[in-house]
Amino acid sequence: MGHAGEFEMLVMLAVLRLGSEAYGVTVREELEQETSRTLTLGTIYKTLGRLEAKGYLSSYTSEPTAERGGRRKKLYEVMPAGLAAVRHSLTDLRRLARGLDLETEAP
Amino acid sequence: MSCNRRPPRLVHFILSVLVPRKEREYFLGDLEESHARRRGERDGRPGSRSWVREFTGALELRFLARGTLPRARRDGRRKGDNMLRELTRDLRFGLRMMARSPGFTTVALVTMALGVGANTAMFSVVNGVLLKPLPYPEAGSIVFLMENNLSRGWDPFTISPFNFWDWREQNRSLELVAAYRTRTVTYTGGDRPLRLSAYLVSEEYLAILGGEPVLGRGFNVEDMDPHREGVVLLDHGLWQQFFGGDPEILGRSMVLDGEPHTVIGILPVGWRHPFNRSGMELLLPLRREAWWGRSTHFLWGLARMKPGVTVEQAQADLSSVASVLEGEYPETNSGWGASVRSLDGIMLGQSRPQLLILLASVGLVLLIACVNVAQMSLARGSGRRHEMAIRTALGAGRARIVRLLLAESILLSVVGGALGVLLALACLKAFQVGWSQILPRMEEISVNHTVLLFTAGLSLTSGLLFGLLPALSVAASNLGEALRTGGWSITGDASRSRLRAGMVVVEMSLAVVLLVGSGLLIRSLVALRGEDPGFEAEGRLALSTPLPRSEYPTNEERRAYGEAVLERVAAVPGVESAAITTLIPVSGQDEIWGLEIEGRPQSGPEDDIAALFYRVSPGYFETMGIPLRLGREFTPDDGEGKVRVAVVSESFVQAHFPREDPVGKRIRLTADDGPPIEIVGVAGDVQHYRLGQTSMPQLYIPFAQRPDADVGLVVKASVPPLTLVGAVRNEIQTVDPDMPVQGVRTLEQIIAADVSTPRFRTMLLTAFGLTALLLALVGLYGVMSYTVAQRSREIGMRMALGAPQSSILRLVLRDGVPMVAAGTVVGLGGALALTRVLESMLFGVGVRDPAVFAAVPLLLSVVAVVAILIPAVRATRVDPVKTLAPE
Structure with missing residues (x-):
C-alpha cells in the first residue's frame, strides 16, 4: 500500500475537490485559499509531477485558451491508487488522533 | 506607474529556460493565467516580489525535483548532473586556490570590491533618481x-x-x-x-x-x-x-x-x-x-x-x-x-547629465579594476604553467583548464561583488546624510533588487572579462616546454609580455581621462569659491523672523518690531553691529519690483526697469561689508514721513546712468503712487542668486520707510557667530515670545551650501580619478616587479660583471617609461575628445585648460617613475650570488 507525504495529500485532496478543473493555477488557488500558505507554481508542478510518476494522478491536455496566451492546460485527475493512498493516510491519521484532546490548549 | 499586462519579458524568458521542456507550455500558460486573474482580483500588480518567488519555485522544479523522481525519469538528465557536479568541483577548486594565495586573493578582492562597490552605489543613485518613474500616476x-x-x-x-x-x-x-x-x-x-x-x-x-x-x-x-x-x-x-x-x-x-x-x-x-x-x-x-x-x-x-x-x-x-x-x-x-x-x-534638470557622466566615470574605474586583476592573474598564470602542464599531461583537455581558471576568476568577482555591495551600502548612507539637499529624489535611492541584479550582472561580466584572457593565455602556452624548463627563461613569452604592456597602457590612459576630468572640476570649484560675492561672509550670522501677518497687520507695528529687535540685538555682547534686511543674498529669496526713472517717459513695456528690492535698516552695508561707492548710506533720519531715499548698486548705475551721476536722480516704483524716491548712494554689486551667476541690479530702500513682514536679521560678530544664536533668540523672544526664529546660518554656511552641488560632483569625480590612478599604479608596479623578477638573473649577471646601480635602473626604466608615455598620450587624446561633456558644469575654466592638461601628465610621470623604480632598486640590492646560483 502506497504512502503520500503531507503536502502530497493536500495536493491530491485539492485535485479531488476541483474535479475536472484541476490544473496548476486552480490547484494553487485552492491550496492557498484553504491552507493560507503561499505557494509557487514550481512547487505545485513538482508535486503534481511526482504524484503522476507514482501513479497516483494521471494527466491529459485541454484545448488552448486566449487567457493563457494560446497555451494548453495540463489537467489532472486522481487514479484509484491515489484515492487508496489518500484513504490510507486519512485512516492512519484518524487512528492516531483517536483519544487525543486536540481542541483545547495542550497542557 | 507601470501596469504590466504580462509578466516582464526577462522573467518570462528565464522561467521558460528553467522549466523542463516537457512542462514548459503548461507552466507558462498557468503563469500567465494566474497573473491575469490576480490582476483582475485586486487591481494591483503582483509586484516584483512575487516574480522572485516564482523564480525560486521554478529553480526548485529544475534542480531539486531530481532526487524524488523515479529512476527512469532521472536517466535522461545524466549529462546535466555531470555538468552540475563538475561545476561544484571547479568552484571548490577555485576556493582552495583562493585560500592558498591569500596575498593575491586579498588584492584582487579589494580591487573588485572597490570597482563593483563604486558602481553599485552610483547605479543605485541613477536608478533611484533617473530610472524609477516619478511617484505620481501616469x-x-x-x-x-x-x-x-x-x-x-x-x-x-x-x-x-x-x-x-x-x-x-x-x-x-x-x-x-x-x-x-x-x-x-x-x-x-x-x-x-x-x-x-x-x-x-x-x-x-x-x-x-x-x-x-x-x-x-x-x-x-x-x-x-x-x-x-x-x-x-x-x-x-x-x-x-x-x-x-x-x-x-x-x-x-x-x-x-x-x-x-x-x-x-x-x-x-x-x-x-x-x-x-x-x-x-x-x-x-x-x-x-x-x-x-x-x-x-x-x-x-x-x-x-x-x-x-x-x-x-x-x-x-x-x-x-x-x-x-x-x-x-x-x-x-x-x-x-x-x-x-x-x-x-x-x-x-541638470542632475541627468551629471549623474550619467559620473556613472560613465565609475564604469571606467571598474574597467581599470578588471584590467588590473586580469594582469595579476596573468602574472600568476605564468607561474602556474607548470601546474597546468601536469594537469594536461594527466588528461585534462584545454576546455577543462580554461573552465577551471574561469571558475576561479568568477568566484573572485562574485565574492568581490558581494563585498562591493556592502561598500555601496556604506557609501549610500554617507550620501544620504551629507547630500540630501543636492539631488532631487534622494530619499528614493536604495539598493533594491534592480540594483542587485545590475551588480550581479556586473560582477559576472567582470569575472569573465578579467578571467578569460589569462585563462586562454595559460591554456594556449606550450606546455611541453613549460614542463621541461621549469621556469628557466630569460624574459618570459614575448607575446604575453606585450599583452601585459598593452594592459598597462589602457589603465594609464583611462586614469588620465578621469584625472583630467576631475582636474577641470577642481579648477572650476576653486574659481567659484574664489568668486567675490560682493559682501563679506566671515563672522556674519543671518536669520529670519517672518512676522505673522495677522499679528502685525500694519506698517507701524512692523516698524516698531524692527526697531525694538535691532536695539536689543545690538546690545548683545559679541555683536559688533546688526541690521534688518528683507532679502539675504545667495539664500534663494527674491523680491523684484518694476520702476521708472523720473524724466524718462516710457514708450512701451520693453522700457520697463526691474530691480531686486531690498528693504534694509541703517548700518546694513557696514554690517554686510558691502562697500559704498558714492554718496551716503541710510541713517536713522531716513524714517517715515521724511524724504524717500534709495541706494542702488553699481550694475544699476551702469545699466541706467552710464554717463551720469546717479546721486540726486529720482525714481518711482511702478506699483506705488507715493512721492518719488531720491537716489542718495551707490553700493557695490552683490551676487544675489548664486555665486558666478550675474544677477539683476539691486535697489535698497530704508526698512523704516517701507516695512514688510519678511524680516531678516544680519549680525556682524566679534566672536564665533554661532555662539550668539541663543542670546539673539532670547532678545527676539523678549520682544515677541511667539516669534519663530528660523533659517539661522552664518553667511559662510550659506555660501558653502550654494557650491554644494559642484562640490558633490567634484568630490565624486576626484575620488574616482584617484582610485583609477591608484589602481593603474598598482598595475604598473605589478608588471614592473614581474619583469624585474624575470630578469633577476640577467641583472645579477650584469652587477657581477661590475655594472653600476644607475645603469641597472636605466635598464628597468627603459622597460617601464614607454608604457607610461604611451598611456599618457592616448589618455590625453581621449580627454581632449571627452571633456566636452563637462562644459556645462565648468566655471571660469575652459574644457581644454592647458594647466590641467599639463599637470595631469606631470603628476602621472612622477608617481609612475616611483612605481617603476621601487622594484628596480630592490633588484639591485639583491646579492648577485643568490640570483645566479642554480636551483
Missing part, C-alpha cells in the same frame, strides 16, 4: 507650466492668475490644469510657534498628482471661496508628529497665521509636492485676493495632458493661447508667452 503626462518674457530675458517666470484662468479655459490639449503658490505659515497652538511650508493650490491639484486623501476629502470649488472659513489638508508626517496620528482629527481647528483652519483631510504616506525635499507640508486652498491682476505674476502651474498629446503639442497649444492674450491685452501681456515642460525634465 507621471509622463504631467507637465509643469510657466510664463516667460523672452524679450526681457525672464525665462522661466511665474504666471499671472488672469492669464492662468484664460489658459485653463482656452487650451485644447490639457485635461486638468492646476495652479499653486508656496508660502510659509506660522502654526501656533503646539508647544512653540512653528514655521511650516504650505502650498496654496487650486482644486484640480490633487487630482493631477494623484494625492487621494487617506482620511477626509480633498479640496473642491467651494473651498476656493475667500469668504468661507479656512480649511487645511495635512501631510501624513505632520499628522503623525503633531497629532499622534489621531483618527479623530477631521473637523479639528488649527491656528495658522493667527486664523483658525479646519482640518478636512490627511494626505497619503510618502506623498509630497514634487519640489518639496524637506517633507512636512500642508495644503491650503488658493483663494483669490483683491490685489490679483493681469500683471501680477506669482503662480506656478501643473497640468495633466489629454491622452496622446505630447509636450510639444501642449506647448504649441498654450503658445497660441498666449499670443491671443497678447493681442487682447497688449498693455499687460506684450512679450509674455507660455512655457510647458515635462515634470521629470523640470525635476531632474
Whole structure:
C-alpha cells in the first residue's frame, strides 16, 4: 500500500475537490485559499509531477485558451491508487488522533 | 506607474529556460493565467516580489525535483548532473586556490570590491533618481507650466492668475490644469510657534498628482471661496508628529497665521509636492485676493495632458493661447508667452547629465579594476604553467583548464561583488546624510533588487572579462616546454609580455581621462569659491523672523518690531553691529519690483526697469561689508514721513546712468503712487542668486520707510557667530515670545551650501580619478616587479660583471617609461575628445585648460617613475650570488 507525504495529500485532496478543473493555477488557488500558505507554481508542478510518476494522478491536455496566451492546460485527475493512498493516510491519521484532546490548549 | 499586462519579458524568458521542456507550455500558460486573474482580483500588480518567488519555485522544479523522481525519469538528465557536479568541483577548486594565495586573493578582492562597490552605489543613485518613474500616476503626462518674457530675458517666470484662468479655459490639449503658490505659515497652538511650508493650490491639484486623501476629502470649488472659513489638508508626517496620528482629527481647528483652519483631510504616506525635499507640508486652498491682476505674476502651474498629446503639442497649444492674450491685452501681456515642460525634465534638470557622466566615470574605474586583476592573474598564470602542464599531461583537455581558471576568476568577482555591495551600502548612507539637499529624489535611492541584479550582472561580466584572457593565455602556452624548463627563461613569452604592456597602457590612459576630468572640476570649484560675492561672509550670522501677518497687520507695528529687535540685538555682547534686511543674498529669496526713472517717459513695456528690492535698516552695508561707492548710506533720519531715499548698486548705475551721476536722480516704483524716491548712494554689486551667476541690479530702500513682514536679521560678530544664536533668540523672544526664529546660518554656511552641488560632483569625480590612478599604479608596479623578477638573473649577471646601480635602473626604466608615455598620450587624446561633456558644469575654466592638461601628465610621470623604480632598486640590492646560483 502506497504512502503520500503531507503536502502530497493536500495536493491530491485539492485535485479531488476541483474535479475536472484541476490544473496548476486552480490547484494553487485552492491550496492557498484553504491552507493560507503561499505557494509557487514550481512547487505545485513538482508535486503534481511526482504524484503522476507514482501513479497516483494521471494527466491529459485541454484545448488552448486566449487567457493563457494560446497555451494548453495540463489537467489532472486522481487514479484509484491515489484515492487508496489518500484513504490510507486519512485512516492512519484518524487512528492516531483517536483519544487525543486536540481542541483545547495542550497542557 | 507601470501596469504590466504580462509578466516582464526577462522573467518570462528565464522561467521558460528553467522549466523542463516537457512542462514548459503548461507552466507558462498557468503563469500567465494566474497573473491575469490576480490582476483582475485586486487591481494591483503582483509586484516584483512575487516574480522572485516564482523564480525560486521554478529553480526548485529544475534542480531539486531530481532526487524524488523515479529512476527512469532521472536517466535522461545524466549529462546535466555531470555538468552540475563538475561545476561544484571547479568552484571548490577555485576556493582552495583562493585560500592558498591569500596575498593575491586579498588584492584582487579589494580591487573588485572597490570597482563593483563604486558602481553599485552610483547605479543605485541613477536608478533611484533617473530610472524609477516619478511617484505620481501616469507621471509622463504631467507637465509643469510657466510664463516667460523672452524679450526681457525672464525665462522661466511665474504666471499671472488672469492669464492662468484664460489658459485653463482656452487650451485644447490639457485635461486638468492646476495652479499653486508656496508660502510659509506660522502654526501656533503646539508647544512653540512653528514655521511650516504650505502650498496654496487650486482644486484640480490633487487630482493631477494623484494625492487621494487617506482620511477626509480633498479640496473642491467651494473651498476656493475667500469668504468661507479656512480649511487645511495635512501631510501624513505632520499628522503623525503633531497629532499622534489621531483618527479623530477631521473637523479639528488649527491656528495658522493667527486664523483658525479646519482640518478636512490627511494626505497619503510618502506623498509630497514634487519640489518639496524637506517633507512636512500642508495644503491650503488658493483663494483669490483683491490685489490679483493681469500683471501680477506669482503662480506656478501643473497640468495633466489629454491622452496622446505630447509636450510639444501642449506647448504649441498654450503658445497660441498666449499670443491671443497678447493681442487682447497688449498693455499687460506684450512679450509674455507660455512655457510647458515635462515634470521629470523640470525635476531632474541638470542632475541627468551629471549623474550619467559620473556613472560613465565609475564604469571606467571598474574597467581599470578588471584590467588590473586580469594582469595579476596573468602574472600568476605564468607561474602556474607548470601546474597546468601536469594537469594536461594527466588528461585534462584545454576546455577543462580554461573552465577551471574561469571558475576561479568568477568566484573572485562574485565574492568581490558581494563585498562591493556592502561598500555601496556604506557609501549610500554617507550620501544620504551629507547630500540630501543636492539631488532631487534622494530619499528614493536604495539598493533594491534592480540594483542587485545590475551588480550581479556586473560582477559576472567582470569575472569573465578579467578571467578569460589569462585563462586562454595559460591554456594556449606550450606546455611541453613549460614542463621541461621549469621556469628557466630569460624574459618570459614575448607575446604575453606585450599583452601585459598593452594592459598597462589602457589603465594609464583611462586614469588620465578621469584625472583630467576631475582636474577641470577642481579648477572650476576653486574659481567659484574664489568668486567675490560682493559682501563679506566671515563672522556674519543671518536669520529670519517672518512676522505673522495677522499679528502685525500694519506698517507701524512692523516698524516698531524692527526697531525694538535691532536695539536689543545690538546690545548683545559679541555683536559688533546688526541690521534688518528683507532679502539675504545667495539664500534663494527674491523680491523684484518694476520702476521708472523720473524724466524718462516710457514708450512701451520693453522700457520697463526691474530691480531686486531690498528693504534694509541703517548700518546694513557696514554690517554686510558691502562697500559704498558714492554718496551716503541710510541713517536713522531716513524714517517715515521724511524724504524717500534709495541706494542702488553699481550694475544699476551702469545699466541706467552710464554717463551720469546717479546721486540726486529720482525714481518711482511702478506699483506705488507715493512721492518719488531720491537716489542718495551707490553700493557695490552683490551676487544675489548664486555665486558666478550675474544677477539683476539691486535697489535698497530704508526698512523704516517701507516695512514688510519678511524680516531678516544680519549680525556682524566679534566672536564665533554661532555662539550668539541663543542670546539673539532670547532678545527676539523678549520682544515677541511667539516669534519663530528660523533659517539661522552664518553667511559662510550659506555660501558653502550654494557650491554644494559642484562640490558633490567634484568630490565624486576626484575620488574616482584617484582610485583609477591608484589602481593603474598598482598595475604598473605589478608588471614592473614581474619583469624585474624575470630578469633577476640577467641583472645579477650584469652587477657581477661590475655594472653600476644607475645603469641597472636605466635598464628597468627603459622597460617601464614607454608604457607610461604611451598611456599618457592616448589618455590625453581621449580627454581632449571627452571633456566636452563637462562644459556645462565648468566655471571660469575652459574644457581644454592647458594647466590641467599639463599637470595631469606631470603628476602621472612622477608617481609612475616611483612605481617603476621601487622594484628596480630592490633588484639591485639583491646579492648577485643568490640570483645566479642554480636551483
